Every structure is written in C-alpha cells, then in structure tokens.
Amino acid sequence: MVNTEQNGDVPIPVIGFDHVAIAVPDLEVAMKFYGEKFGCEISKPFIVGTQNIRMAYVYLGNAKLELMEPMGEGSPISKFLERNPQGGIHHICLKVPDVEAAAEGASQAGLRRLGGDKLAEGHEGQDLFFMHPKDTLGTLIEIE
Amino acid sequence: MVNTEQNGDVPIPVIGFDHVAIAVPDLEVAMKFYGEKFGCEISKPFIVGTQNIRMAYVYLGNAKLELMEPMGEGSPISKFLERNPQGGIHHICLKVPDVEAAAEGASQAGLRRLGGDKLAEGHEGQDLFFMHPKDTLGTLIEIE
Numbered sequence: 480m481v482n483t484e485q486n487g488d489v490p491i492p493v494i495g496f497d498h499v500a501i502a503v504p505d506l507e508v509a510m511k512f513y514g515e516k517f518g519c520e521i522s523k524p525f526i527v528g529t530q531n532i533r534m535a536y537v538y539l540g541n542a543k544l545e546l547m548e549p550m551g552e553g554s555p556i557s558k559f560l561e562r563n564p565q566g567g568i569h570h571i572c573l574k575v576p577d578v579e580a581a582a583e584g585a586s587q588a589g590l591r592r593l594g595g596d597k598l599a600e601g602h603e604g605q606d607l608f609f610m611h612p613k614d615t616l617g618t619l620i621e622i623e
Numbered sequence: 624m625v626n627t628e629q630n631g632d633v634p635i636p637v638i639g640f641d642h643v644a645i646a647v648p649d650l651e652v653a654m655k656f657y658g659e660k661f662g663c664e665i666s667k668p669f670i671v672g673t674q675n676i677r678m679a680y681v682y683l684g685n686a687k688l689e690l691m692e693p694m695g696e697g698s699p700i701s702k703f704l705e706r707n708p709q710g711g712i713h714h715i716c717l718k719v720p721d722v723e724a725a726a727e728g729a730s731q732a733g734l735r736r737l738g739g740d741k742l743a744e745g746h747e748g749q750d751l752f753f754m755h756p757k758d759t760l761g762t763l764i765e766i767e
Contacts, residue, residue, distance in 0.1 A: 515633070516734065
C-alpha cells in the first residue's frame with residue numbers, strides 16, 4: 480500500500496544505476512586505458528547505427544562505463560568532443576522498471592524528453608529516453 | 624596465482640563503482656529534485672570543510688550520486704559552476720581495495736595526482752585521491 484502510493488507520486492521511479500557514458504575521441508585508446516590502468520574487463524566494440532556511434536562497455540561489477548566514439552559529423556557526440564577534444568563525461572543512465580510509464584511520468588512532471596515523444600531504441604532493442612538537461616539541473620540523464 | 628600476477632600488472636586495480644559527483648548551485652533544490660522526481664532516498668546534507676563544499680548523497684541501490692554545492696569562492700566546485708551555472712556532472716569515483724597502493728601505482732603509471740603526494744581525506748576519514756583529467760582522457764576520476 481505504502482509502496483503503491485509512493486510510486487504513484489513519483490514520476491520516474493528509479494530502481495538503480497546503470498552506467499556513466501564517457502565520450503572519447505578514439506575508442507581503442509580508451510579501451511586500452513581502462514583495461515591496462517584499472518584492470519577492467521572491456522566488451523568488444525560495437526556500432527550503434529541509429530546514433531552514429533561506436534561503443535564499448537567497461538565492466539565494474541556493480542555498474543559500467545559506456546565509452547562512446549562518434550562516427551562522422553552526424554553524431555550527437557561530435558559536438559560534445561568539439562567542446563571537449565580530450566573527451567569527458569557525457570551522461571548518466573538510471574534504471575526504471577517500466578520505461579514507457581517513466582516517459583509518461585517525465586512529460587507530466589514537465590521534464591522534456593529529447594527526440595520527441597517516441598521512445599528511442601538501444602543497441603540491444605531496449606526502450607530508452609533522454610531528458611533535456613535544462614530540466615534536470617544541467618545533467619544529461621538517460622532512463623532505461 | 625593468476626590474480627596476484629594480474630594485480631601486479633595493473634597500477635590501479637578497480638573493484639567497483641562508487642559514485643558520480645554532480646555539482647549543483649543549490650543543494651536543497653537538487654535534493655528535492657532527486658527525491659521527488661525519481662523517488663530516491665537522500666542523505667542529510669553535510670559539510671566537507673576541507674573542500675569547502677556542502678554535500679548530500681542520492682542512494683540508488685547499487686551506487687550513489689554525490690550532490691555538491693560550493694561554499695564560497697575557495698571551493699574547487701565554484702569554477703566548475705562558473706562554466707556550468709546550472710550544474711553538471713563533475714567526476715566519477717572508482718573503488719580500489721588499497722588506496723595507498725593505487726596512489727603509488729598511479730604515479731608509476733604516469734598518471735598525475737591532484738594536490739600532491741599526500742592522500743586526501745574524505746568526510747568519513749577515508750583515504751582518496753584524484754587524478755589529473757589530462758592524464759585520464761578528460762574525465763576527472765577519484766579513487767577511494
């Protein structure tokens with residue numbers, strides 16, 4: 480009862496932390512850096528065609544880093560790297576049990592979603608959306 | 624045997640993700656935001672006098688966010704907020720089993736530590752250090 484009421488009041492009920500995304504100018508250099516300096520397990524690189532990026536995961540046990548390299552000028556990461564040529568932290572991703580309900584909750588709470596009403600699709604087919612950082616205290620937040 | 628050899632090769636053997644730190648211009652507004660919009664449990668605010676900041680934790684289960692508000696001009700967060708008045712992601716913190724050994728490993732691997740050779744002290748008395756973001760692909764990384 481208490482939980483139901485609480486969830487009803489919370490627009491985007493977060494149940495965990497998924498990843499920090501880090502933009503990098505050279506994916507292989509970044510994969511080598513996290514593997515060699517920190518001893519982390521790294522995924523194989525893969526392409527997310529819908530976003531024009533190449534990515535790899537750095538596994539940290541309880542969470543992961545997402546290394547992102549832009550592919551060409553059309554990528555949303557390209558502009559970030561123009562401002563931060565060395566790379567840098569791009570966004571965080573929080574987990575919810577129901578992305579569709581969370582997206583509805585975000586809209587009702589006045590948190591604008593990037594890319595319009597339709598949910599985006601991650602490289603594993605999962606639903607996700609980003610909120611406008613002006614509505615989230617300057618932090619770009621992905622919900623997955 | 625394999626682990627020992629592996630650890631011997633890795634300058635900063637990371638065993639987990641601790642937190643993402645987010646700089647905010649108003650701590651109470653940020654605490655309210657994460658509590659109300661995402662339903663997260665939030666710590667009481669506390670002061671870290673050595674760094675001239677006020678902080679609060681946002682608990683996410685497997686990891687946490689660290690909300691940081693500068694106290695006066697002397698805070699390292701003040702300059703960040705001059706460039707990002709709304710706030711934004713400031714650094715990530717990774718966990719190691721032995722901070723002193725990791726600090727030594729960082730130096731030997733050519734990763735400069737901020738604030739000199741001495742380890743810094745967190746608000747709970749724990750040892751920690753930061754590495755120069757120019758040596759870590761533009762991402763400010765804390766080791767704790």
